[in-house]
Amino acid sequence: MSFDLKIYLENKQKLVNAALERYLPPIQDPTRNLVDSMRYSLFAGGKRLRPILCLGAVETLGEDPELCLPVACALEMIHTYSLIHDDLPAMDDDDLRRGKPTNHKIFGEAMAILAGDGLLTEAFYLLSKFGLNDLIRPTKLIEIIKIISNAAGWRGMVGGQTIDMESEGKQIEPSLLELMHSCKTGALITASVESGAVAAGADEEKREALVNYGRHFGMAFQITDDLLDVTGNSEEMGKPAGSDEARNKSTFPALYGLEKTREMATFHVNKALEALEQFDDRATPLRELVKYLLKRRK
């Protein structure tokens, strides 16, 4: 039976979107604008990559991915909050995100800060309120909260954004560029896979293998993101191509050139595939997903 990644992604996106809609429905006054602002960014057309990686890890281990939806949705809320705050005037000052006006362009700066804060906090509420079930028992859920908060905080994503901010307009060392990306995007991507692994009850060896997959996926994702910024089409990406260069950001193509950067992307994709060697066909979605990075257009 052949596997169709496009259909797989569409189905999983629908599943995640429906769950997010259940977990964060619109509300009435007095804080309607806040929740509208949170929902605006949450439903702005994200690919749901982190939730899908989490659910894919659960499937790889033969468990029911639906039992991991609260974890998957919490990851997407954290990812969305980070985009809202990164786009703020004091940070990257971006006007467009996924082809739409950024949150603060619509709701104003104060509300965008609060919407980000609200989504980050809601992720932990969601985990603690809806996370427990027959698959995810209390000790596992606490382990998952630890993995996610570790990856999202100063040791991970927030730390990576700090390095990014402090490096703007500077020539940075390749090792710092790698560290920045492994914190800024890699940590939460790896945590997505790892939290799925823990939810599904992976033993140490399988968990380690999936963490390795996540690390190389994260690197391949960031490298292909940098490549797209150089070679991509603004319309397809929903943001201006060449924006990294315009902003004088350090990127892999700037440091290594296009050819070497493409080789690096392939290297990490192969390493991610290697990490999955011990798994059977149930790892097909994770395998196809990382291979797809080399063909991505947005």
Next chain:
Amino acid sequence: MSFDLKIYLENKQKLVNAALERYLPPIQDPTRNLVDSMRYSLFAGGKRLRPILCLGAVETLGEDPELCLPVACALEMIHTYSLIHDDLPAMDDDDLRRGKPTNHKIFGEAMAILAGDGLLTEAFYLLSKFGLNDLIRPTKLIEIIKIISNAAGWRGMVGGQTIDMESEGKQIEPSLLELMHSCKTGALITASVESGAVAAGADEEKREALVNYGRHFGMAFQITDDLLDVTGNSEEMGKPAGSDEARNKSTFPALYGLEKTREMATFHVNKALEALEQFDDRATPLRELVKYLLKRRK
């Protein structure tokens, strides 16, 4: 044996400060500035009111408060993050907090946003990494995470700050003013007492009594805060007196006048004391703490 609130508070502050220092020590590069910025606000001389309320609830129920230090410190991190974000130029645009320059005045706006994000995330890391022990078992810890994230997010603190932002310069109804405060400051104060109650294994009746205490404490705290802004001394408070009026903020004195506002403060203090009636002498710290609100100078 007489109870000395001043000494009690000093001892508890020392305990909390030492724990915070253990949980968030300074670090070296590359994200040193981020952690320095988080620590700057965390150690800027806060009264540690929320941690002390949490520990006081544990003592009231006869358990060892030290086992609840991770919860207490998580509450303080969340409170501190909210102050950093509230002070931002896009929000209240405050230059001084507790007599010192606000976070963004020292570290810049981008870092202040990230420091807030970092502290909020770290609170949940702290809970999941260090929260479990002989007193706080996994199911309890998840309940505590739920209480805190519920109170800190859009249903609580972030929602209250939204109402505050949207009401600035407007005459608001007394009911909305009460709702704003019960969300903005009341929710986390109540969650502090409630999480201590859950940690100490309170039954439904005792938990409900302590939640009631927390609610009235929160109202009395906010009302006396408004009173201080009118009648207080800038030097003692560490921020300019009269700043609410200057900013055209709705306050209890503005809506009700000074005399009626003082009566309201006394009413809530008495209600908080009533809520503690079923407890023995171990509730003395909570009792003295709420009575002290009527005498506070900062």
